[in-house]
Amino acid sequence: MNEYHNIETDLILEVSEGLTKNGKTLEGVYFKEEKIENGRVHVTDVEIRTELGARQMGKPKGKYITLESGLLKENCGIDVCAETLSKYIKKLLPHKWNRILAVGLGNRELTVDSLGPKVIDNLFMTYQDMEEGLCGLAPGVMAQTGMETADIIKGVIDQTKPDAVIVIDALAARSIHRLGTTIQLTNTGITPGSGVGNHRNSLTESSLGIPVLAIGVPMIVRTSTIVYDTFSSIIEILQSKHTLRETGKRISEFTVQEKYELIQELLTPEVGNLCVTPKDIDELVFYIGKTVSRGINKAVYE
Amino acid sequence: MNEYHNIETDLILEVSEGLTKNGKTLEGVYFKEEKIENGRVHVTDVEIRTELGARQMGKPKGKYITLESGLLKENCGIDVCAETLSKYIKKLLPHKWNRILAVGLGNRELTVDSLGPKVIDNLFMTYQDMEEGLCGLAPGVMAQTGMETADIIKGVIDQTKPDAVIVIDALAARSIHRLGTTIQLTNTGITPGSGVGNHRNSLTESSLGIPVLAIGVPMIVRTSTIVYDTFSSIIEILQSKHTLRETGKRISEFTVQEKYELIQELLTPEVGNLCVTPKDIDELVFYIGKTVSRGINKAVYE
């Protein structure tokens, strides 16, 4: 049992942070890191190659590429980040394709969940005229449509026969440091219960019948995370203070189960419905939406 | 040949106005008018029952119900108009159904073409949870999606198996008096080349396999119409003035062909790309969008 599974995260890096502390490695999970663009963009390649690795990580087998950059928050970073992003999108897309369907998940009307639709708004769609390139839509969430988003996408795939799907979604991170600094790409698609909106069935190659590239961007941290982090920090601080060391030590010796119960007591249902975002989330969605759509446009048309 | 076909209109009443002047009747086309809500809403029932009638009208066989009311422009008219609308929606829907798919045609980003998406935003979707009621989406236009809207709708119908479709769209009228005063319902669906955006293939019972109720609201008048109307008015005015009667008479004797050519000379391509709308079109879309969505909600759930 992995204590980090208690706190939901959609980000592979946050899963692995918990598991590979102190130089520990995981069988069947491969990591590669590099800094590009003069060190301004940090890229981490994670590949889960075995079922054991998948079980340990709690994530499906496949490739996960994470871009991290402070530039993502800034207007002037759009070009650099889009360029980098397009390179890795190409890497995860199938080698040959004529048409790609882009799907922007999420609710256009709720700022924290609007990244997907915003990206679709800025894509350059050509399929119908040119017989190749991008087509796409923002299907809305179930509260808006009364339908499973997966059903809408399956119907559209049946009719338009694309060779691959790119799904774009806002994610929930564990760490507030992730907000506005991270983009995750994976060829494992999207699995139930993830995302800001928790709004869909599985969207994977096995459910849709064609390759699925998921592009996810953390936009919120669940309030429960702040509670958990505060708890952890208190222990660390207590241990670092001479006079309090005994107290801190005592709490730090709690079993995972004890810690979990303590945190559950702190988490009322009201806390659970809230989320932590930057006050300027509206701007963040605008900038990152531009970066992601530009990255997809470049990957597809250049 | 019918001179009124030169000028496009999506409204059955505008077609018939040209054809039934001077008490003339059309074989196979039946009319019924009534005033309801203390005379504040005018309802015209048109039914085209024969192929001959359809040819004469240039519109497919079926039922057309037109609501006209000055209340549509006003916040305080929403309840009355929605109530009336819901009655006629029920009349044109199949007698038995479990699920209805609502489709808001048009481009959310262009005010004049945004009525359909706005209506979808205000519908109460329940299908997934309750196994009956409304589901729906605003698929966007081809420039946004790279796909035929009809293909998206067909795909969604295949997956979700509704019993009928309601399509909502902004229309183009011939007469400026129609803007913000008219709603047209028809069970003939929507045919290519109509609407503000001209953006779709046929959406009819024969193309989609289930009954289609189309709700259309005129939001623009094509600029060409203003040119045509000015031309007609000039003739009338000339004829009514003693000293100019001869001149007016001469022009009024033009053949349809001559008139058509004259107007074509007045219509440059630039004029064709423009449209005539109320300055406060944003408000109009807001009020009428509320009325239509409330009318559908009532028809489906009450």
Added chain:
Amino acid sequence: MNEYHNIETDLILEVSEGLTKNGKTLEGVYFKEEKIENGRVHVTDVEIRTELGARQMGKPKGKYITLESGLLKENCGIDVCAETLSKYIKKLLPHKWNRILAVGLGNRELTVDSLGPKVIDNLFMTYQDMEEGLCGLAPGVMAQTGMETADIIKGVIDQTKPDAVIVIDALAARSIHRLGTTIQLTNTGITPGSGVGNHRNSLTESSLGIPVLAIGVPMIVRTSTIVYDTFSSIIEILQSKHTLRETGKRISEFTVQEKYELIQELLTPEVGNLCVTPKDIDELVFYIGKTVSRGINKAVYE
């Protein structure tokens, strides 16, 4: 020194909660509570009558009326809440006036800070035509205008000579229970450093020269609050558990200064820039914006 001053709150009830625990009363501060609308709306009247009271509370002398209701979050609660609100607005406005200037503080482009501008959008302005009634504007925040908001308001007052000002603003609460459930009215105006945006100089009767009624609605909780609350809860939980009582007791014996320092260590600058909101903050702003504007319209015109 009051430990609750460490954590910012704009709400008088949250200040008093800390100070009047265990039946303690404060000299010069008067409380009155009542339930109205069949118990669905809870009204608390607080009046700070003396300088001593003001010092104890850390808030200026004057009247504070707080409405609390679960109805505020709901579409169907708009009428009831607006009616109640209008009654208390009338109570705090001067007895005689011809013109009132409404000012919607905040940034229209950031959802969490957009309540003020949204309220202005829905007010019924008549002053210019009718020589009496409401006039108003949403001046924007300093980042948008490059000017002190107080300067803009002073300039407008000089030119239009209203008899009173109503300022509407989004507030920060200490408790997440306040989000979407509370409206605070006060005749003490708005003081520097309050509000979601922290964006203005003092707006009070003494700075503007005419009576100021401030209507504030909590829209965010500062992340620091969650940290603080978690810390407090941990102590409580520790004390309530037999095996941990000693540890909890030790921490609870920290001086205010020690606690403050501990919390500061938990609060990185990144945490400080974040805020806690409901995910559907966009809807909350919509509903409460309608309620407040309807309440003002009623108070002024009925």
Added chain:
Amino acid sequence: MNEYHNIETDLILEVSEGLTKNGKTLEGVYFKEEKIENGRVHVTDVEIRTELGARQMGKPKGKYITLESGLLKENCGIDVCAETLSKYIKKLLPHKWNRILAVGLGNRELTVDSLGPKVIDNLFMTYQDMEEGLCGLAPGVMAQTGMETADIIKGVIDQTKPDAVIVIDALAARSIHRLGTTIQLTNTGITPGSGVGNHRNSLTESSLGIPVLAIGVPMIVRTSTIVYDTFSSIIEILQSKHTLRETGKRISEFTVQEKYELIQELLTPEVGNLCVTPKDIDELVFYIGKTVSRGINKAVYE
């Protein structure tokens, strides 16, 4: 009496077109034309130097610079047009200044009238922090504020003491060719009855006490213009056709008064409330808003 005064236009070039046909010159009015940016931008400098010139033109004495370019409609034209615009803004601003107040006139909620507010949204405001540069606001229209826009601006000027004002507004043109292709700058400010919204008192150096640079962009053509143009075209066409020459000649001999009356008969109040715009006016406002704000930012900060 000048027949062109019958049809309102805010554009100096449209006034002069009517008056300087056939090589006619106007005393006291000076013209200079040049093509820049490889012929892609057409600049016309008009200066009305005498009272006689002002009377003939029906416009106040001062400088008018008009930029015309097809690039204005396009995303890729923003940089070129903003660069050109900034050059001419500098030319019309006072030589020395510390602070400039930018005012975006118009109604943010009505697309056709929203250019001014959109420009303000994209300006870089610095005054408060840096003691020099831009400050600005979008005061809204009288229907929104209940106040004369001129009063709000005067109040703000009194408090913030800028050295000049830049006013941005959407204009009405006579010719549909102007929509999305023209920007007019003038140091004569803005006079009553102009603009899309017709919403304000005089904003001139004499009314505000500091230099006023007005930047206007035609966004609508009044429907009356289309009627007038159709009328004129019919005459031309009639005269050019052999068999109709007599008829056309007769109409063309109408006095100005007769023509005016004829057109008034064509113009019902309903027509007057409508306007002619491109269907994609939302996009046009977006692109030109960016161009104008970038032009001002460059003029002020580079």
